[in-house]
Amino acid sequence: MEQSAEQAVLEVAAVRRHRHRAPLRHPFVTAARRTEAVEYVVAEVELAGGAVGQGSAAETVAVTGEDAASILAALDGPLGAALRGARGTIGELSARIAAAMPGATSAKAALEVALHDAWARAAGRPLVELLGGSAVSTMRNDMTVSLEEPATMAERAREAVAAGHEILKIKLGHDIAEDRERLAAVVEAAPSARLRLDANQGWLPEQAVEIITGFEADGLPVELVEQPVAAGDVEGLARVTAAVSLPIMADEAVWSAVDAHRLIEARACDLLNIKLAKTGGLRGAIEVAEAARRAGIDCMLGAMMEPRISITAAAHLALAHPAITMIDLDPPAWFASALPRGGIVQERGVLRLSGGPGLGLELLRPDVDAEGGGR
Ligand SMILES: [Mg+2]
Structure with a gap:
């Protein structure tokens, strides 16, 4: 963190929010849900002095429990009240958001990102620099292949590799016999790709060990396996991690530093x-x-299947923190529209920031959504 910007006292002049809906090019399907269009809310923070920042929250009821109505209720209620008219450093104001209510993590993220965007715009600097990173760094992104019939997954994998992607994230976790067929079809269609597998909690620990050790024995080009078992089953996750050679990644099991410490202590993931x-x-x-x-x-x-504002914020942090060595930030490629412009640029699977103060995005107007209509 940059000390002078960290210590600046900010005053929040206004908090606003508006709702949008954006269709996807293809349905996004995981072991937990199916999405064809994304309902999302943009939070906007204006600082005294005029800097305006935006953050966004998509409804992901099956993951965070939040829908557009609950996100709006949180922003109109405790979260907005915690920030409206408040004075403090960026750290103090962020802490007010975190403490304002339990849960509501997507709504909190939207407001806290909006605050950080406004803070960095007021400082005239890209957010990545205020977080300790460089605005010219790049990272290789992946492309997700939804959980579908093997032939459909093979076709999507082929398209992604043709578009320059070297890393594919393959959604599995439905049924282990079918999952083997899905992965075999993807490997045949895209033999050069490095694969990240995500079961989204879909396997029992014994099934996970069986299927993962099978992939290892077959020498498939898998670099990691994400959340093979139920989020609450830390002991099961630890058993899988101990029994297989491939690195196991926790996702739904880690929401906070408290969760991270517990998983690390239990040697539950790599x-x-x-x-x-x-x-x-x-x-x-x-x-x-x-x-x-x-x-x-x-x-x-x-990220969740979230709009460009959320993904851009995640990219700024990913490029700033040394422990973050991988990104899975492909949602912008799923949206039928790129609104708002700026923020991130991706060429042949490599992501970089577009430059400019804050997140580097054009502000999204309340009367614009990806379908061109107002709401
Ligand atoms: Mg995941």
Whole structure:
């Protein structure tokens, strides 16, 4: 963190929010849910002095328990009240958001990101620099292949590799016999790709050990396996991690630094997947990354199926923190529209920031959504 900007006293002049809906190019399917269009809310923070920042929260009821109505209720209620008219440093104001109510991690992330965007815009600097990183760094992104019929997954994998992606994230976790067929179809269609598997809690520990050791025996090009078992089954996750050679990543099991410490203590995983919508924003995400760094564990920065504002915020943090060595930030490629412009640029699977103060994004107007209509 940059000290002078960290110590600046900010005054919040206004907190606003508006609702949007954006269709996806293809349905996004995991072991937990199916999504064809994303309902999301943009939170906006204006500082005294005029800097305006934005953050966003997508409804992901099956993951965070939040829908657009609950996100709006949180922002109109305790979260907005915690910030409206408040004075303090960026750390103090972020702490007010975190403490304002239990849960509501997506809504908190939207507001806390908006605050950080406004803070960095007021300082005239890209957010990544205020978080300790460089605005010219890049990272290789992956492309997710939804959980579908093997032939459909093979086709999506082929398309992603043709578009320059070297890393594919393959959604599994439905049925282990079918999962083997899905992965075989993907490997045949995209033999050069490095694969990240995500079961989204879909396997029992014994099934996970059986299927993962099978993939190892077959020498498949898998680099990690994400959340093979139920989020609450730390002991089961530890058993899988001990029994297989491939690195196991915790995702749904890690929402906070407290979770990270518990998983690390139990040797339950080799890697952590951080998402701003789970940690309630950047500060909580940094706490998880710090816990990982102290334990010598690498992190991936991922996201829900969230709009470009959320993904850009995640990219700024990923490029700033040394424990974050992988990104899974492909949602912008899923959206039928790129609104708002700026923030991030991706070429042949490599992601960089577009530059400019704050998140580097054009502000999204309340009367614009990806379908061109107002709401
Ligand atoms: Mg995951």
